[in-house]
Amino acid sequence: MLQKIRNKSFWFVDLLTGSKKKSNFEDIKTILTDGSSDESKKRKQQYLEKILSHAIHTVPFYRDKNPQLTSFPVINKNLIRKKKSEFESTAYIDKEKITVCTSGSTGTPFKVCQNKNKRIRTVADNLFFWQKASFSVGDKLYFFRLWNAFEKKNFLTRFTQNVVPIDVFELSDDFIAALLKDIQKRKKKPSLLGYVSAFTKICKYLDRTDTGFKSNDVKSIITISEKLDAYTKKSITKYFGIHAISRYSNLENGIIAQQPAGESYFIINHASYHVEILDIDTDQPVEKGTIGRIIVTDFFNYCMPMIRYDTGDLGSIDTVQGKEVLTHIEGRKIDTIKNTRGEIIIFNVVLIVNKYQELKQCQLIQRDTKEYVFKLNSETTFLREEEFLIEFRSYLGDDAVLSIEYVDEIPLLASGKRRMVVNEMEQSKNMKVLNY
Numbered sequence: 001m002l003q004k005i006r007n008k009s010f011w012f013v014d015l016l017t018g019s020k021k022k023s024n025f026e027d028i029k030t031i032l033t034d035g036s037s038d039e040s041k042k043r044k045q046q047y048l049e050k051i052l053s054h055a056i057h058t059v060p061f062y063r064d065k066n067p068q069l070t071s072f073p074v075i076n077k078n079l080i081r082k083k084k085s086e087f088e089s090t091a092y093i094d095k096e097k098i099t100v101c102t103s104g105s106t107g108t109p110f111k112v113c114q115n116k117n118k119r120i121r122t123v124a125d126n127l128f129f130w131q132k133a134s135f136s137v138g139d140k141l142y143f144f145r146l147w148n149a150f151e152k153k154n155f156l157t158r159f160t161q162n163v164v165p166i167d168v169f170e171l172s173d174d175f176i177a178a179l180l181k182d183i184q185k186r187k188k189k190p191s192l193l194g195y196v197s198a199f200t201k202i203c204k205y206l207d208r209t210d211t212g213f214k215s216n217d218v219k220s221i222i223t224i225s226e227k228l229d230a231y232t233k234k235s236i237t238k239y240f241g242i243h244a245i246s247r248y249s250n251l252e253n254g255i256i257a258q259q260p261a262g263e264s265y266f267i268i269n270h271a272s273y274h275v276e277i278l279d280i281d282t283d284q285p286v287e288k289g290t291i292g293r294i295i296v297t298d299f300f301n302y303c304m305p306m307i308r309y310d311t312g313d314l315g316s317i318d319t320v321q322g323k324e325v326l327t328h329i330e331g332r333k334i335d336t337i338k339n340t341r342g343e344i345i346i347f348n349v350v351l352i353v354n355k356y357q358e359l360k361q362c363q364l365i366q367r368d369t370k371e372y373v374f375k376l377n378s379e380t381t382f383l384r385e386e387e388f389l390i391e392f393r394s395y396l397g398d399d400a401v402l403s404i405e406y407v408d409e410i411p412l413l414a415s416g417k418r419r420m421v422v423n424e425m426e427q428s429k430n431m432k433v434l435n436y
Contacts, residue, residue: 003188006138006162020117024124031271032128035323047299048274054089055305061086062307069274069308074283074295076310077110088113092303102251112252115303122254125272129258132267133220133245135191142183144168144194145225164190168198176205180213189219196226199244203235216241222258224249227329248329250311253298257326266326268317272299275326276308277317280344289318291328291344314344337366337423340397350420352391358382361410364392365422371401375410382406 014021031040052069055062061083065071080087097113114122127137135141140162147167158165166179180202183190192199199221206213221236221244228246236244248257248266256273257266268275277292278285286292294313298306314330330336330344338344353362361377374392376382389402396402 003136003138003140003162006160007136009160010137020120021124021127024121025127028124028128028269028271032267032269035270044270044274044299048297051297051299051302051305052307054091054302055307058089058091059087059305060090062305069297072307074278074308074310075306076312080112080306081110084111087304087306089303089305095303097303100251110252112301112306113304114301118298118300118303121272121300125255125269128271129247129255129269132258132260133191133222134261135220135222138162139219140164140186140188140190142166142179142190142192142194144171144192144198166194166198168195171198171201173205173209176202177209180215184215184217186217189217191220191222192218193222193224196223196228196232196246199223199236200229200232203232203239206239207235213239214241215239218242220245222247228259246329248313248326253296253301253306253309253311256294256296256311257329264327265318265320266329268324268326270324273297274299275317277315280314286316289316289327291316291330294326294329336426337364337372337396337421338369339395340370340399342369345395352395356382356384356388358384361407363410363420363422365424367424369425370397370399372396372403374402374404375407376404377407377410 011022027043031043034040048069049067052065052067052072055072056065056067057063062072075087092113092115096116098116098119099111099113101111130136142164144166145168147165218240219242221240221242223232223244224247228244233244233246236242243262245261246259246266247255249255254272255269256275257268259266274297276285276295276297277290278295279292291314294311294315296306296309296311298309314328314336315326316328317324318327319325320327336344350362350364353359358380359376359378359382361375363375365373365375367373372392374388382388385404389404393400393402
């Protein structure tokens with residue numbers, strides 16, 4: 001009953017304030033349901049032309065640029081931090097704005113200003129993609145994240161939104177056991193949203209306790225912020241009887257793409273963003289199916305236009321069932337390693353550690369072109385070192401220099417996520433700020 005009341009109340013309040021969320025939701029639905037129609041193409045082109053024109057006329061950094069997307073430079077977080085005032089629209093200096101702050105995985109704060117209509121569009125994007133995951137406004141939602149890093153929701157907000165915030169630092173065995181019991185006793189099926197590492201920890205707990213747990217008490221599970229690995233995806237299906245859905249999003253933009261249930265590719269949010277894939281080392285477009293940098297142009301942030309924004313992630317675009325989709329998302333460039341021949345390893349080799357049950361955690365660090373370090377957290381003395389190194393050398397290269405460091409814990413980042421792969425070479429390069 002309360003879920004229905006929450007749903008009706010949400011849409012009633014929207015109606016009283018001009019139905020802005022509803023109209024944006026319908027616009028997104030029209031474009032993404034039939035993206036090849038003349039109407040959809042026309043709307044997308046209009047959104048792109050309007051944001052480019054706005055940027056040229058009101059944003060110092062883009063002043064006097066040619067109104068063609070390819071004439072705009074590729075930008076990144078470092079450049080925006082360095083020249084923040086130059087990216088702010090003079091038309092919004094005295095207007096209402098919202099500041100979004102993220103530390104990402106680096107721990108360095110990154111602030112982006114957004115206008116009110118951008119925030120409304122973000123809400124509408126969420127409504128559309130949640131609906132695709134069988135979730136409706138008012139449904140119970142368990143949200144796993146590092147809540148200490150974000151503005152905490154007060155009791156009234158949690159009640160009206162029906163959100164149960166779960167801090168990822170709280171996921172002890174006892175807490176997980178109590179959480180699963182709480183989920184199972186719900187009369188209405190809840191949905192779960194959170195970091196992949198949180199769901200991995202829950203699944204590992206279920207593997208370890210071997211209680212025979214099976215549940216059909218969850219409506220949907222959406223993973224965010226980290227790549228959904230094969231183990232976690234398979235384990236979620238095993239224990240909860242549903243397909244986990246991976247969402248590609250960030251705080252500074254919003255939902256960029258999301259997987260359909262049971263599929264491996266991602267539907268791109270063409271209604272709110274223009275997405276390009278550019279070469280890893282140059283700003284040239286790559287061929288379809290080729291891994292490159294994911295570059296996003298936000299149609300709706302007029303307060304601080306983000307045009308050709310390098311997300312820091314790698315991916316590829318191809319055509320599936322007549323639609324352009326993201327077929328791969330490989331995470332941040334500094335979280336992608338190369339073998340000793342300089343070739344990107346496009347799958348997460350660290351997942352191989354799943355066959356070494358005595359290992360609790362593993363992190364792979366590339367320190368040089370041929371130097372790799374494994375940080376291992378083992379429950380007991382690890383007796384399979386030689387086998388472990390031989391196996392990884394077959395992926396990294398016969399001439400790879402491998403070493404192992406034993407640790408008690410691989411800590412979470414400031415963002416609450418845990419990095420399985422670190423490329424210190426790329427991390428060093430990333431410290432250099434682009435100059436224009």
